[in-house]
Amino acid sequence: MIKAKGYAALSKDTPVQAFTFERRSPGPSDVVIEIQYCGVCHSDLHQVKDEWGHSIFPMVPGHEIVGKVVDIGSHVKRFKKGDSAGVGCMVDSCGHCQSCESNLEQFCFNGMSGTYNSLEQDKKTPTQGGYSNFIVVTEKFCLNISPKLDLKSTAPLLCAGITTYSPLRHWNVTKGHRVAVVGLGGLGHMAVKFAASFGAHVAVITTSANKKEDALRLGAKDVIISKDPAEMKKHAGSFDFILDTVAADHDLNALLALLKVDGKMVLVGAPDKPAAVSAFALIGGRKTLAGSLIGGIKETQEMLDYCADHNITSDVEMIPMNEINTAYTRMVKGDVKYRFVIDMKTL
Amino acid sequence: MIKAKGYAALSKDTPVQAFTFERRSPGPSDVVIEIQYCGVCHSDLHQVKDEWGHSIFPMVPGHEIVGKVVDIGSHVKRFKKGDSAGVGCMVDSCGHCQSCESNLEQFCFNGMSGTYNSLEQDKKTPTQGGYSNFIVVTEKFCLNISPKLDLKSTAPLLCAGITTYSPLRHWNVTKGHRVAVVGLGGLGHMAVKFAASFGAHVAVITTSANKKEDALRLGAKDVIISKDPAEMKKHAGSFDFILDTVAADHDLNALLALLKVDGKMVLVGAPDKPAAVSAFALIGGRKTLAGSLIGGIKETQEMLDYCADHNITSDVEMIPMNEINTAYTRMVKGDVKYRFVIDMKTL
Numbered sequence: 034m035i036k037a038k039g040y041a042a043l044s045k046d047t048p049v050q051a052f053t054f055e056r057r058s059p060g061p062s063d064v065v066i067e068i069q070y071c072g073v074c075h076s077d078l079h080q081v082k083d084e085w086g087h088s089i090f091p092m093v094p095g096h097e098i099v100g101k102v103v104d105i106g107s108h109v110k111r112f113k114k115g116d117s118a119g120v121g122c123m124v125d126s127c128g129h130c131q132s133c134e135s136n137l138e139q140f141c142f143n144g145m146s147g148t149y150n151s152l153e154q155d156k157k158t159p160t161q162g163g164y165s166n167f168i169v170v171t172e173k174f175c176l177n178i179s180p181k182l183d184l185k186s187t188a189p190l191l192c193a194g195i196t197t198y199s200p201l202r203h204w205n206v207t208k209g210h211r212v213a214v215v216g217l218g219g220l221g222h223m224a225v226k227f228a229a230s231f232g233a234h235v236a237v238i239t240t241s242a243n244k245k246e247d248a249l250r251l252g253a254k255d256v257i258i259s260k261d262p263a264e265m266k267k268h269a270g271s272f273d274f275i276l277d278t279v280a281a282d283h284d285l286n287a288l289l290a291l292l293k294v295d296g297k298m299v300l301v302g303a304p305d306k307p308a309a310v311s312a313f314a315l316i317g318g319r320k321t322l323a324g325s326l327i328g329g330i331k332e333t334q335e336m337l338d339y340c341a342d343h344n345i346t347s348d349v350e351m352i353p354m355n356e357i358n359t360a361y362t363r364m365v366k367g368d369v370k371y372r373f374v375i376d377m378k379t380l
Numbered sequence: 381m382i383k384a385k386g387y388a389a390l391s392k393d394t395p396v397q398a399f400t401f402e403r404r405s406p407g408p409s410d411v412v413i414e415i416q417y418c419g420v421c422h423s424d425l426h427q428v429k430d431e432w433g434h435s436i437f438p439m440v441p442g443h444e445i446v447g448k449v450v451d452i453g454s455h456v457k458r459f460k461k462g463d464s465a466g467v468g469c470m471v472d473s474c475g476h477c478q479s480c481e482s483n484l485e486q487f488c489f490n491g492m493s494g495t496y497n498s499l500e501q502d503k504k505t506p507t508q509g510g511y512s513n514f515i516v517v518t519e520k521f522c523l524n525i526s527p528k529l530d531l532k533s534t535a536p537l538l539c540a541g542i543t544t545y546s547p548l549r550h551w552n553v554t555k556g557h558r559v560a561v562v563g564l565g566g567l568g569h570m571a572v573k574f575a576a577s578f579g580a581h582v583a584v585i586t587t588s589a590n591k592k593e594d595a596l597r598l599g600a601k602d603v604i605i606s607k608d609p610a611e612m613k614k615h616a617g618s619f620d621f622i623l624d625t626v627a628a629d630h631d632l633n634a635l636l637a638l639l640k641v642d643g644k645m646v647l648v649g650a651p652d653k654p655a656a657v658s659a660f661a662l663i664g665g666r667k668t669l670a671g672s673l674i675g676g677i678k679e680t681q682e683m684l685d686y687c688a689d690h691n692i693t694s695d696v697e698m699i700p701m702n703e704i705n706t707a708y709t710r711m712v713k714g715d716v717k718y719r720f721v722i723d724m725k726t727l
Contacts, residue, residue: 132641140641140665142617203666270489286654294479294487300659307633309654312647315671318487319550322669324662 034058038380039165040354041091042081048358049081052091054161056169064112064175065104066120071163072097072189073373075219075280078361080150089150095163096122096148097191099184109172117178120163121191122147122327124174125154136329164354166380176334179341186346189219189372190337192327193347197224198336199328200276200299201231208232210273215288217244220278220301222371225251226345278302289314289322297321347372353379381405385727386512387701388438389428395705396428399438401508403516411459411522412451413467418510419444419536420720422566422627425708427497436497442510443469443495444538446531456519464525467510468538469494469674471521472501483676513727523681526688533693536566536719537684539674540694544571545683546675547623547646548578555579557620562635564591567625567648569718572598573692625649636661636669644668694719700726
């Protein structure tokens with residue numbers, strides 16, 4: 034074992050604070066990354082506050098990790114020292130179930146190992162995330178990052194990026210489609226960039242009229258204020274696809290009404306409470322409500338390569354490590370454009 | 381106008397009773413059908429009791445209509461006198477919107493004309509259904525019925541048949557798929573027959589243990605009692621497709637848990653109240669919840685031809701017209717295997 038330092042939640046009632054812990058010594062298939070930047074995802078806060086239950090403390094959060102390879106095991110082929118590399122929401126999976134064999138490790142039948150607040154495949158060792166000076170990860174779950182990409186603004190691609198890229202690709206969003214993105218936050222702003230880049234006509238649906246200018250700058254052509262019934266009515270039956278990134282309770286039936294016949298709405302945010310869904314809202318137009326969870330490792334690499342080729346990264350605000358608790362407070366208020374990223378030099 | 385007789389609800393508080401009314405004189409594109417049999421759909425009862433609102437009285441219910449062509453207009457090509465013909469849930473639509481042009485008249489942008497409790501395309505004349513001695517319908521919405529088909533048990537195909545056939549086809553249910561049908565009633569028993577005929581491995585999910593033998597006879601391989609948590613757990617993550625035919629309130633999340641990764645559940649029954657749907661139930665497995673409404677006219681014809689070729693009809697119990705109110709009472713209790721059909725000779 035080797036010593037690592039980072040920031041951790043020691044319980045759900047304490048602020049995230051400086052912490053030392055142990056990482057495993059790298060095995061033959063492992064890559065050791067010196068973490069340069071780590072994005073701050075809303076799920077970090079859900080988990081440090083134990084809002085989803087079963088949190089494991091002490092917890093070093095962070096699953097939007099980029100940095101430099103500083104060591105590799107003898108079997109590692111895709112990385113060499115000095116390469117830029119990334120780690121997203123997963124660090125391992127069983128590797129042999131139908132999901133793993135279909136490159137959908139996020140749905141591993143035996144349970145994938147989340148990057149933090151989870152267990153390694155031994156089902157005993159807790160995993161620790163990216164609010165830390167380095168990470169040891171098996172090569173298969175380590176992503177190549179093109180030198181073309183700006184590292185700071187690439188970090189959020191590892192979660193916010195793949196979470197929005199994957200459903201847009203899976204449901205074949207393309208040129209000519211009318212797409213609405215619900216919520217303009219960390220996920221939403223990436224969804225707008227991707228959908229616009231795929232050639233879709235993109236609208237942002239938001240409760241905040243003051244996000245209009247930014248939505249247009251990011252690539253949207255329309256902004257619909259969801260609190261305005263007249264605006265919502267005007268867009269009834271007009272979208273092929275809606276990506277809903279909002280994790281707070283909201284009216285799904287009002288959004289389903291905006292879909293065309295055979296339109297599809299996909300949830301990537303997960304409200305705590307079940308949503309009230311009217312069967313009539315689905316039946317009247319053969320509409321689909323679906324969910325999507327991050328993306329597999331192969332698709333995450335494809336997304337990173339796409340971003341490098343198309344000059345797409347996240348809009349970020351850099352913070353030092355010791356401002357993480359303030360960042361959480363601001364994030365809850367929606368006061369971030371659009372993702373906080375921790376500069377690990379400040380650890 | 382020409383005189384017709386039938387049975388009608390005069391208000392939501394009166395039993396369905398004998399009634400005389402007028403049908404339009406047939407125009408050049410019309411087919412006149414002497415109705416021989418009319419199926420009794422649960423939605424007949426919902427509408428005569430005004431449970432969905434906006435009911436139009438007096439109302440002659442019935443949209444599972446089969447009979448003999450007794451007259452045709454001068455432009456009619458697909459029918460001649462003496463042919464068997466059918467009418468389902470729709471009698472007209474605008475004909476020029478995107479849905480109509482895509483053979484999805486049920487989603488006509490300008491509103492399709494339902495067979496009863498609806499308005500003709502003039503948006504003024506109420507339509508009247510199949511509890512009646514004849515009907516006048518435009519050729520486009522009139523279905524050919526093969527002489528190979530038994531007419532009595534063909535009537536329910538016009539609603540229960542197409543409502544289940546269409547989603548099974550649209551979502552490409554085929555050989556090797558594991559399919560569950562929720563609810564074994566008028567819709568459910570047709571869904572089992574179709575899915576089994578398409579080569580799927582079919583399970584029935586029901587609250588009634590006493591339906592097991594019948595489910596197996598109809599083509600199911602498994603019967604899952606939804607009230608038994610151990611049985612439900614045993615089948616977790618095992619179905620590619622679930623067709624949910626239940627119109628009463630029930631737990632959709634428990635059913636979504638039975639789907640495989642990328643599995644799809646489609647609602648064809650519509651509970652009055654919105655259902656509580658957990659985003660996690662969809663996100664954890666990229667699952668789909670969708671709805672489907674009857675089917676277009678082209679697909680209804682395809683379904684009838686498929687049934688003629690594969691010897692598929694509904695299991696029916698024949699009733700005379702004057703027992704309709706008793707039939708409604710028994711239908712609410714689920715005391716019918718599996719569809720009441722009115723013999724119009726008894727009118």
